[in-house]
Amino acid sequence: MQYKFIPSIHHIDAQSWDSLFAQSNGYPFVQHAFLATLENTDCTNKASGWQPHHLTVTNSSGQLVAALVLFLKNHSYGEYVFDWSWADAYAQNGLDYYPKFVSAIPFTPATGPRFGFAETLSAEEKNNLAKAMADHLQAFSQEKNISGVHILFPSMEQFNLPLNTTNNVEEPLESQWQQRIGCQYQWFNQGYSSFEQFLESFSSRKRKNVKKERAKVSQQNITLTMRSADAVPLEEWETFYALYHHTYLKRSGRYGYLTKAFFLSLAKIFPTQVLLCQAWRDHEMIAAALYFRDNTTLYGRYWGAMEELDGLHFEACYYQGIEYAIANGLQRFDPGAQGEHKIQRGFVPVKTSSLHWLAHPGFQHGVAQFLQSETQHMQGFMKEARELLPFKEGIELPAEGCLLGIREEVKQKAFE
Secondary structure: OEEEEEOOHHHOOHHHHHHOOOOOOOOHHHOHHHHHHHHHOOOOOOOOOEEEOEEEEEOOOOOEEEEEOOEEEOOOOOOOOOOHHHHHHHHHOOOOOOOEEEEOOOOOOOOEOOEEEOOOOOHHHHHHHHHHHHHHHHHHHHHOOOOEEEEEOEOHHHOOOOEEOOOOOOOOOOOOEEEEEEEEEEEEOOOOOOHHHHHOOEOHHHHHHHHHHHHHHHHOOOEEEEEEHHHOOHHHHHHHHHHHHHHHHHHHOOOOOOOHHHHHHHHHHOOOOEEEEEEEEOOEEEEEEEEEEOOOEEEEEEEEEOOOOOOHHHHHHHHHHHHHHHHOOOOEEEOOOOOHHHHHHOOEEEEEEEEEEEOOHHHHHHHHHHHHHHHHHHHHHHHHHHOOOOEOOOOEEEOOOOOOOOOOOOEEEOOO
16 A cells, blocks of 8 residues: 655545545535535645645555545644643643644534545455554654644544544553544434424423524514525625624634635536525525535525624524424534524534644653543533433434434423
């Protein structure tokens, strides 16, 4: 096998790359077109701090058999797995935390495949190859003084790397991957035929709260539309970018990660996999929320508005997404990272995962200690969060670990 790092997705033809991810249910964020558009519109390059450095593997016949989405990073922005304290600890000890390797979808905390494999490989061959790729990454990082490798929001069933899943600091840690647990709030379709049927699973008081919240939007003379990207005129994409830019600047004091050219390209690359929920008042587009979708899941991504209006954010970013998922038979709605306010609206706390390996043995051990404590805190937090769900007692929910690659259709009650 030959291992090679490529500095641009354009070094591989689209058909060869996409064939490695053919079993991903149409997951949009690893598709060649998406990664190429990020590059073409100056969202991922050396200047942005997201420098493409994808790892590819070819066999003796020169056939591409595996790849890992990979970037060389000189900061930690746009990752949604926060390691700023780790970088500070390096700096305090006179060491460089950057550059680092990050396998992730830029600015997109959506669990999905990071490794891609040829369909002709068996499950055992894929596991062995993933382990070999990880070993190659570790050896290369040590050789080139790269501080470590971080795999963010991966589909854990894809591979079988040596994981220190218990964060046991007594185990040999030199080549092991530390597993970090996070929490997101996601909606799951339990075979609902309508939004009203979904609300029937709520307790009476919580159901009334949602209805009142939705009513506030219509009372402000606001109507909403959900359209696929190819049905949105160019001038409305221009307006959306202005709304996104204004909101991002107001919230963070910084410009958004994504460029205007990126948003204007979406209708060309994903005419039906990208959706725009638009809020209208007096024929004026006053807010909008951007969605992606695949064969099973809806992903809420970006939001923009010129002013804050009561209930509008929740309507455009959550309730309209739920209605779309029900109408189109999607199994899951991932509205993005963070946001405990989603719990009361029927979004279930679920575990997410990231994998971390640091070249420095001392910091590898220190991270294991940190994660041992953090994991205990996260487990307690999630237990408390699930007790705040609005559902009637006895309603069955997906297991906490449903995004960690647990294949079994295991469910647990909301209140145990």
